Amino acid sequence: MNCLGNIEILEIESIEGYLSGLTELLVKVVGEGASIGFLLPLDKSAAEVY
DSSP states (O other), rough: OTTTTTOOOOSSSTTTHHHHHHHHHHHHHTTOOOOOOOOOOOOOHHHHOO
């Protein structure tokens, strides 16, 4: 059983349309304790550069 549902992988030409959402997601998961190589506090500008 696929517990991830229907996932579609897209090829993109530019990250610009996704940057804000990805930045917010990174800040949120780090703030909630995700151990992905970042330390708190992680601000939006540092996350966006990454």
